[in-house]
Amino acid sequence: MKKSVFYILIAVLAAVFLFAAYQLGSYFWAKFQSDRLNNEASKYVDYQSGDETGGSAAQGGDPEQIQVDFEALRAINDDIVGWIYCPDTLINYPIVKGTDNEYYLTHLIDNSWNQNGSIFMDYRNATDFTDGNTLIYGHNMKTGAMFRALMDYKSQSFYDEHPYIYIYTPEQNYRMDLLAGSIVDHDADIYTLTPTEDIISNCMNNSTFSPKTSYAGGDIVTLSTCTSAYDNARYVILGQLTAIE
Numbered sequence: 212m213k214k215s216v217f218y219i220l221i222a223v224l225a226a227v228f229l230f231a232a233y234q235l236g237s238y239f240w241a242k243f244q245s246d247r248l249n250n251e252a253s254k255y256v257d258y259q260s261g262d263e264t265g266g267s268a269a270q271g272g273d274p275e276q277i278q279v280d281f282e283a284l285r286a287i288n289d290d291i292v293g294w295i296y297c298p299d300t301l302i303n304y305p306i307v308k309g310t311d312n313e314y315y316l317t318h319l320i321d322n323s324w325n326q327n328g329s330i331f332m333d334y335r336n337a338t339d340f341t342d343g344n345t346l347i348y349g350h351n352m353k354t355g356a357m358f359r360a361l362m363d364y365k366s367q368s369f370y371d372e373h374p375y376i377y378i379y380t381p382e383q384n385y386r387m388d389l390l391a392g393s394i395v396d397h398d399a400d401i402y403t404l405t406p407t408e409d410i411i412s413n414c415m416n417n418s419t420f421s422p423k424t425s426y427a428g429g430d431i432v433t434l435s436t437c438t439s440a441y442d443n444a445r446y447v448i449l450g451q452l453t454a455i456e
Contacts (some may be wrong), residue, residue, distance in 0.1 A: 243357065244328035248319050251303050252287065255280040256294070276455070281381040288320045289335060292338040295330060295434075296381040297346065300360040302376065316350070319402055327352060339382055340452060342352040343405040346430050351436040351446075360434035361448055364392040370420035376450065378432065387450035390426055391418035397443040401433055414449055427451060 247448045266348040284305060293306040305328050309315050316333035317324055332338065333346035349358030354380055363434040365368040377389045393414040400410045411426060431451050 212375065238400070245325055246262065248321055248323075249304060250322065252284060253303065256303075257282040260360060276377065276384070277379065279379045290315075291320060292332060292380065294357065296377045296379070297360065298377075299357050299375055300363075302358070302360050304330045304349075304357070306330050306332055306333060306378075308336070308338060312332055312348065316348075327356060330357060333404075339380065339431065340385065340430065342430065344401070344403060344433055346402060346404075346435060348435050350407050358434065361392070361434060361436050361446060362438065364389075364448055365419040365446075367420045370422070372422050376434075377446075377455075378452070384455050385452040386455050387432055387452055388422075388424045389413040389420075389448060389450045390422050390424065390431070391447075391449045392420055393417045393447055393449070394419075394438060394440045395445050395447055397445050399445070399447075401447055401449070402435075406431070411449065414447065424451075 215348060221403050223379055259278075277294070277296055281291065281294075284291045284294075288307065290307040291305045292308045294304070295306055296303050307315055307320055308331060312331075312431045315329040317326060317328050319325045319327070320329055328350050330347060330349040333348070334343050336342050351357070351362065352359050357375075364373075370389065370392070374389055376389065378385045378387055390411070391414045393401075394417070395414070400406065401414055403410070408426075408428070411431065415422070415426065429451065431449055434448040434450075435445050440446075
């Protein structure tokens, strides 16, 4: 009897080990596939220094910009509507837009299934960033991928070093001057395409950092990812767009 219990215990432990190994292997395989595809997409991006783009940050210019070949990217997937880039971070991805807000949670830009998903625009938004609020979503991956780096904006020092994020589209390039980083409910008022000044002010009043710029009115962009602050919590970064050459 004791021997049979021992064998059952061994079998259970072996099953647990194999399941854990499978889960871990799947996790790293998904990361590998996601990284591989994003690296391939990055082949269509050219980097240039601040001197080449018209001045340094100290002179009021942009310290580093990129040039994106959207024609080549759209040959991979015509759902690609832009590119988001934050210098010196892992945020450097194409932006896609689907017909709902579910598909790209679990699909890469080549339409293959992957738990890392993609960085994607709300399906309700216009792709030219002319809505009152353009919403862009991405997972908070433990590997540091996708929108994980947004968590760093909970630190004032990180914001001070990264006060803006670039967004590129086939029609126009933008610098996103950051206004606030705020923890909100998953269905908070900020997830509207037409936010009032009160909604924006509420996020700014609860920001995890003090911005260098004030809200000048007009359209904004909201980046959204999950956070473990509480159940169904989200961390959002708000910014206003400045068109750049």
